[in-house]
Amino acid sequence: MIEARNLYKEFKTPVVREGRFSGIRTLFSREYRHKEAVCGISFQVERGESVGYIGPNGAGKSTTIKMLTGILHPTSGEVSVGGLNPHKDRRKAVRQLGVVFGQRSQLWWDLPVKDSYDILAQMYDVSPADKNQRLNQFAELLDLNEFWETPVRKLSLGQRMRADIAAAMLHDPELLFLDEPTIGLDVHAKVNIRQFLRTLNQDFGKTILLTTHDMDDIEQLCNRVMVIDHGQLTYDGTIPSLREMIGLPTSIRIKFRGAYHVPEDLDRRAHSHLFRVTGMEDDTVMIEANRTEVSTMEIIRIVGTWGEIDDIAMEEPEFEEVIRSYSAS
Amino acid sequence: MKLKSWLTLYRLLIRTSIRSRMQYKFNFLLAAVLAALIQISEFLMVAIVLHKFGAIQGWSIYEVGYLFAVMTLSKTLYRTFADEVHHLEKYLVSGDFDQLLTRPMPVLLALMPQNFRIMLGEVLQGGFILCWSLGGMMKGGQVSWTAVPSTLFIIGTGAVILFSIGLATATIGFWTTRIGELQTFTEDAARTAAQYPLSIYPKWMSSLLLIVIPVGFVNYIPSLYILRGELGAWVLAASAGVAIVCLAASLRFWRFGITKYQSTGS
Numbered sequence: 001m002i003e004a005r006n007l008y009k010e011f012k013t014p015v016v017r018e019g020r021f022s023g024i025r026t027l028f029s030r031e032y033r034h035k036e037a038v039c040g041i042s043f044q045v046e047r048g049e050s051v052g053y054i055g056p057n058g059a060g061k062s063t064t065i066k067m068l069t070g071i072l073h074p075t076s077g078e079v080s081v082g083g084l085n086p087h088k089d090r091r092k093a094v095r096q097l098g099v100v101f102g103q104r105s106q107l108w109w110d111l112p113v114k115d116s117y118d119i120l121a122q123m124y125d126v127s128p129a130d131k132n133q134r135l136n137q138f139a140e141l142l143d144l145n146e147f148w149e150t151p152v153r154k155l156s157l158g159q160r161m162r163a164d165i166a167a168a169m170l171h172d173p174e175l176l177f178l179d180e181p182t183i184g185l186d187v188h189a190k191v192n193i194r195q196f197l198r199t200l201n202q203d204f205g206k207t208i209l210l211t212t213h214d215m216d217d218i219e220q221l222c223n224r225v226m227v228i229d230h231g232q233l234t235y236d237g238t239i240p241s242l243r244e245m246i247g248l249p250t251s252i253r254i255k256f257r258g259a260y261h262v263p264e265d266l267d268r269r270a271h272s273h274l275f276r277v278t279g280m281e282d283d284t285v286m287i288e289a290n291r292t293e294v295s296t297m298e299i300i301r302i303v304g305t306w307g308e309i310d311d312i313a314m315e316e317p318e319f320e321e322v323i324r325s326y327s328a329s
Numbered sequence: 330m331k332l333k334s335w336l337t338l339y340r341l342l343i344r345t346s347i348r349s350r351m352q353y354k355f356n357f358l359l360a361a362v363l364a365a366l367i368q369i370s371e372f373l374m375v376a377i378v379l380h381k382f383g384a385i386q387g388w389s390i391y392e393v394g395y396l397f398a399v400m401t402l403s404k405t406l407y408r409t410f411a412d413e414v415h416h417l418e419k420y421l422v423s424g425d426f427d428q429l430l431t432r433p434m435p436v437l438l439a440l441m442p443q444n445f446r447i448m449l450g451e452v453l454q455g456g457f458i459l460c461w462s463l464g465g466m467m468k469g470g471q472v473s474w475t476a477v478p479s480t481l482f483i484i485g486t487g488a489v490i491l492f493s494i495g496l497a498t499a500t501i502g503f504w505t506t507r508i509g510e511l512q513t514f515t516e517d518a519a520r521t522a523a524q525y526p527l528s529i530y531p532k533w534m535s536s537l538l539l540i541v542i543p544v545g546f547v548n549y550i551p552s553l554y555i556l557r558g559e560l561g562a563w564v565l566a567a568s569a570g571v572a573i574v575c576l577a578a579s580l581r582f583w584r585f586g587i588t589k590y591q592s593t594g595s
Contacts, residue, residue, distance in 0.1 A: 011591055013506075013591070058594070062594070063592075066427065066592055067501075069430075069431055069432070070430060071430045071431065071580050071590070071592060072590065072591070072592055073588040073589070073590075085589070090430070091433050091434065091435070092433075094430075094432070094433050095433040097431070099431045101428075104424070104425070104427065104428065106428050106431070108345055108349060109349070110348075110349040110350075111345065111348060111352075113347070115339065118341075119341060119342065119345060121340055122334070122338050123338055123432060123433065123434060124335065124433060125334065133546040151352070250524060261441050
């Protein structure tokens with residue numbers, strides 16, 4: 001469905017001159033800043049897969065997606081989506097793609113939501129019957145009815161994202177690209193959008209490639225994950241094996257009211273492998289636990305036998321940091 | 330996609346653009362009033378120049394008015410349909426150009442109807458000066474009614490030439506992102522210069538305005554024939570030829586420029 005062969009993208013920007021006529025002087029300037037955004041990425045995505053594409057900011061995620069969708073032309077390398085090259089045959093290729101950029105809307109800002117769908121239907125040659133049938137389906141799954149008549153600029157971020165995803169699917173593409181679809185959304189909106197994407201993938205067999213910073217998106221939606229860092233693919237595989245690799249511990253700080261007692265034979269108890277104590281102070285104990293193996297409630301239950309718990313603070317492993325340390329190793 | 334559905338789509342996008350602008354009625358009206366005021370003051374400027382100097386190097390007041398009016402109307406036609414080409418910079422700076430590239434239609438066809446301008450002030454001003462100068466020349470027996478269709482024709486070819494210049498300039502933005510200053514030079518300055526007969530300028534400058542930035546073919550060259558019977562009727566064909574060549578070259582350059590689009594970070 002998607003094939004990237006040795007994709008390489010270098011940005012070359014002229015160094016901007018200061019002062020008068022800076023525009024024209026920049027034009028004739030020979031000084032350039034070079035930046036390699038993507039250096040030699042190859043992968044294949046089969047029909048029906050749901051792939052998460054992750055990595056730190058500036059790693060080259062968006063650049064890759066923009067090359068796959070025909071927005072950017074690679075410096076070298078080739079792309080094929082649904083059998084077509086989006087750079088040589090852009091108009092035909094994008095017809096079979098749905099594209100959603102979380103930071104940017106493709107809807108008509110000043111018009112009611114429903115009007116954007118009319119325009120897109122005309123643009124993609126979708127018959128009125130097909131349009132209505134799909135919109136009814138989307139409206140049900142994404143709750144579009146509550147803001148059907150509202151101008152796009154007055155939508156909340158969550159509403160806008162739902163409207164945008166419906167817009168990207170209106171011409172029933174086989175392949176859906178999403179760049180940070182859940183960025184800035186509240187939990188409720190995230191859940192709603194994930195459900196919809198899961199339905200698209202599992203019930204309708206659509207192929208999905210998404211970038212995100214939200215590990216939950218990946219865990220709940222994707223059966224495969226690719227990690228990019230400094231423009232290179234550093235991991236490509238399943239979620240369980242990634243989790244194993246990055247199963248960094250959550251640190252938990254437990255404050256006790258009054259005295260507490262940590263059993264001396266902790267290492268020999270049945271739950272010993274679930275967490276370990278990393279430090280003890282006056283009234284606090286620090287432990288590290290891998291939360292993929294043990295629930296917070298379980299930890300609280302065990303620790304609660306040591307004394308009277310006053311307060312608990314948890315620090316999740318920073319996903320970005322994990323990816324970075326993983327890439328570095 | 331058939332031609333008919335392209336046209337339907339194009340009309341729909343233009344209607345959408347107008348409706349979007351109508352959402353801000355006060356701004357819409359204010360912009361219209363301001364544009365009219367600017368046009369009136371520009372007209373007064375020209376009127377004063379013409380009144381003070383009368384003929385310019387053998388060009389009568391009507392002839393200069395004609396040059397001015399043809400340029401204004403050509404520019405108006407270009408800007409009515411393709412104002413967003415002139416404002417490409419904002420799409421490049423914001424990265425909104427991304428969206429246009431994901432549409433299954435030619436990029437220009439997606440870009441141009443984003444903002445369809447109704448330039449009533451310019452049309453009235455240009456139309457008024459044109460009627461006045463043509464009327465004056467007809468009364469004096471310099472031209473006949475046949476000048477009217479020729480004039481409409483060169484307004485059309487002129488719009489194509491101005492559009493091509495605008496498109497080529499905008500395309501440079503794919504390398505430089507910012508194009509405002511370059512536009513001042515290739516679009517505004519060149520057009521303003523060609524509002525007067527090119528014969529008043531030194532040789533190098535009139536050549537520049539005919540060869541490098543061919544604004545001279547919008548009004549000056551064709552009017553040599555239409556108003557003064559110089560050269561020959563082939564001038565009209567030549568103007569159309571220049572328009573077609575410019576259009577083809579700028580479209581080619583545009584398509585090449587798009588492959589150099591860099592988008593923005595997110």
